[in-house]
Amino acid sequence: xxxxxxxxxxxxxxxxxxxxxxxxxxxYEKGDLEPEIRDLTEEQLKKIEASLDGISGVGLKxxxxxxxxxxxxxxxxxGLEKLLSPDDNWTFLMPFYHSLEYCVKCQLCSDYCPIYLSxxxxxxxxxxxxxxxxxxxTERYVKKKKRLTRLISVGDIELNWQTVAxxxxxxxxxxxxxxxxxxxxxxxxxxxxxxxxxKLFSQEMGIAPRELHELGTIQQLKVGxxxxxxxxxxxxxxxxxxxxxxxxxxxxxxxxxxxxxxxxLLLHNAGEFLSWPENTEAFAILFDIAGIDWTLSSELxxxxxxxxxxxxxxxxLARIATRHAEIAKKLxxxxxxxxxxxxxxxxxxxxxxxxxxxxxxxxxxxxxxxxRELVLSGKLKLDPRRNNFPVTLHDPCNxxxxxxxxxxxxxxxxxxxxxxxxxEPHGVxxxxxxxxxxxxxxxxxxxxxxxxxxxxxxxLKQILEVFSDVISPEVKKYVCAPCSNCKGQLRDLFNYxxxxxxxxxxxxxxxxxxxxxxxDLKRPFIDWEWH
Amino acid sequence: xxxxxxxxxxxxxxxDGFIQEPEKWNKEVAExxxxxxxxxxxxxxxxxxxxxxxDYYLKYEIAPPIRMLCKxxxxxxxxxxxxxxSGPAKGACKIAGLPKPTGCV
Numbered sequence: 001x002x003x004x005x006x007x008x009x010x011x012x013x014x015x016x017x018x019x020x021x022x023x024x025x026x027x028y029e030k031g032d033l034e035p036e037i038r039d040l041t042e043e044q045l046k047k048i049e050a051s052l053d054g055i056s057g058v059g060l061k062x063x064x065x066x067x068x069x070x071x072x073x074x075x076x077x078x079g080l081e082k083l084l085s086p087d088d089n090w091t092f093l094m095p096f097y098h099s100l101e102y103c104v105k106c107q108l109c110s111d112y113c114p115i116y117l118s119x120x121x122x123x124x125x126x127x128x129x130x131x132x133x134x135x136x137x138t139e140r141y142v143k144k145k146k147r148l149t150r151l152i153s154v155g156d157i158e159l160n161w162q163t164v165a166x167x168x169x170x171x172x173x174x175x176x177x178x179x180x181x182x183x184x185x186x187x188x189x190x191x192x193x194x195x196x197x198x199k200l201f202s203q204e205m206g207i208a209p210r211e212l213h214e215l216g217t218i219q220q221l222k223v224g225x226x227x228x229x230x231x232x233x234x235x236x237x238x239x240x241x242x243x244x245x246x247x248x249x250x251x252x253x254x255x256x257x258x259x260x261x262x263x264x265l266l267l268h269n270a271g272e273f274l275s276w277p278e279n280t281e282a283f284a285i286l287f288d289i290a291g292i293d294w295t296l297s298s299e300l301x302x303x304x305x306x307x308x309x310x311x312x313x314x315x316x317l318a319r320i321a322t323r324h325a326e327i328a329k330k331l332x333x334x335x336x337x338x339x340x341x342x343x344x345x346x347x348x349x350x351x352x353x354x355x356x357x358x359x360x361x362x363x364x365x366x367x368x369x370x371x372r373e374l375v376l377s378g379k380l381k382l383d384p385r386r387n388n389f390p391v392t393l394h395d396p397c398n399x400x401x402x403x404x405x406x407x408x409x410x411x412x413x414x415x416x417x418x419x420x421x422x423x424e425p426h427g428v429x430x431x432x433x434x435x436x437x438x439x440x441x442x443x444x445x446x447x448x449x450x451x452x453x454x455x456x457x458x459x460l461k462q463i464l465e466v467f468s469d470v471i472s473p474e475v476k477k478y479v480c481a482p483c484s485n486c487k488g489q490l491r492d493l494f495n496y497x498x499x500x501x502x503x504x505x506x507x508x509x510x511x512x513x514x515x516x517x518x519x520d521l522k523r524p525f526i527d528w529e530w531h
Numbered sequence: 532x533x534x535x536x537x538x539x540x541x542x543x544x545x546x547d548g549f550i551q552e553p554e555k556w557n558k559e560v561a562e563x564x565x566x567x568x569x570x571x572x573x574x575x576x577x578x579x580x581x582x583x584x585x586d587y588y589l590k591y592e593i594a595p596p597i598r599m600l601c602k603x604x605x606x607x608x609x610x611x612x613x614x615x616x617s618g619p620a621k622g623a624c625k626i627a628g629l630p631k632p633t634g635c636v
Contacts, residue, residue: 226633226634228593240599273596274597275636441635444547484635529607
């Protein structure tokens with residue numbers, strides 16, 4: 001496989017076969033417990049581009065006419081020019097430009113990329129593969145360098161429809177975990193290059209996975225949440241949570257909503273309300289016991305921390321971040337605290353720093369250190385024996401590698417889980433769950449098969465290894481993943497491989513484990529059925 | 532969007548078979564969807580779940596939290612999977628004519 005093959009007029013560049021993939025530990029060593037990745041149907045193949053690897057994450061429609069095709073190629077090029085212009089790309093131009101210019105192709109990053117390794121080292125998934133395609137297109141079509149001034153040995157890439165269509169999919173074969181950037185001796189960020197390609201497709205060509213754009217950021221700005229939760233549905237769900245808390249713990253708690261002047265506006269990923277309400281309930285219980293002055297918001301967008309823009313579109317990112325800040329300002333809260341959602345941490349705490357200025361620059365922080373404070377303060381009466389099962393910790397890339405929140409969650413677990421064990425590697429060297437950068441919510445066609453078999457494979461291997469001495473399904477084990485996106489991915493991954501049934505491995509958040517350790521609880525808070 | 536014949540009528544569906552025209556949903560459509568999702572024949576228990584989802588959706592324009600569904604119907608998650616092998620979202624919600632769940636759920 002050569003880089004220039006990306007322009008080749010062939011049906012498919014890579015046919016995926018499960019026997020090529022990285023082997024998994026017991027009980028998956030034989031490969032017979034793993035499903036084969038499904039092919040797209042003939043009808044889908046007629047309409048949808050899948051010439052990269054037979055997978056469709058983007059749902060890119062084939063152009064119907066030659067004119068339409070040419071128009072898309074033209075737009076791609078104008079988008080690329082904008083990515084390289086300080087007026088159009090002031091947010092990321094500098095690191096993007098440096099990453100294009102300074103890579104010496106030493107390939108050190110390849111052996112750090114879980115997708116490349118899990119696939120059985122398939123060339124097209126190398127972190128440098130897509131970056132090099134973009135680099136060569138830039139040299140030839142944007143900088144318009146003549147053949148002689150470019151490297152003689154470098155093959156030319158034709159900027160044709162095959163290239164554009166394959167690049168669109170290839171931008172969704174990397175979870176933006178940025179492990180490659182961490183290991184690069186020159187600081188080249190191939191994750192950022194992937195991000196910029198996604199941006200080009202979305203902002204200039206209107207091409208993005210439906211789950212991220214139309215049903216994601218667009219729906220969030222219109223309805224209030226990418227889950228479709230309206231303010232009215234939210235009050236119904238909050239009522240349900242209050243009843244559930246009372247039933248499970250005997251505590252009567254009024255969850256504060258739209259409380260003006262509160263110390264903290266807590267932003268949860270709204271997926272928690274629908275799929276893991278025990279997490280949002282746990283926060284309410286802990287904050288109530290500790291006497292924290294906090295509130296939720298019921299305003300449009302204010303009850304959903306997600307900001308999918310951070311994965312593919314700067315404009316959508318800015319719209320949502322601004323909305324979050326405006327809501328906090330209107331409520332006159334002292335600060336915004338982010339619940340267990342990794343990408344929202346990145347969007348609101350790190351990237352939004354470039355957008356929120358003046359009175360919108362409200363203090364924003366992670367809730368994880370606050371949870372640590374509660375656990376270590378002695379305000380909660382905790383009995384670690386309540387968590388008498390093996391627990392491991394998954395590090396969400398955005399909180400941990402990007403932001404350096406490494407110790408607080410570990411100090412909590414060491415205090416409340418007698419059998420806490422670390423996966424290897426962990427902390428800032430962790431492996432992505434495989435659902436990062438929107439993958440966990442991309443549920444269409446055969447993309448979930450690819451995600452479960454390839455992008456989540458390294459995480460599954462780590463989890464099976466850390467529990468190898470207690471792998472029997474009779475011993476219940478808990479993967480603590482303080483991020484909604486990671487939890488969604490672990491749920492799908494575990495279902496795909498039948499991990500709950502075969503190995504007794506479950507997953508859940510961090511706040512639930514703390515509540516489960518409360519000494520005065522009459523019955524366990526963690527209900528294994530739900531994890 | 533592709534089209535499918537369900538309950539004898541033509542209905543727009545998405546790539547994963549969720550119906551896109553909720554107003555065309557009826558008992559026969561549900562039964563044809565149940566055949567695709569291995570939940571056929573539909574018993575009283577199936578209908579209890581489907582009707583609850585449908586009513587909640589008409590009221591709040593969204594599917595209820597899964598835990599709420601279990602509490603209200605009195606079925607645990609295991610039972611829901613027994614009734615709808617492809618699960619509460621891909622199975623039960625699809626048969627009830629709800630759109631595919633979106634967001635981090």
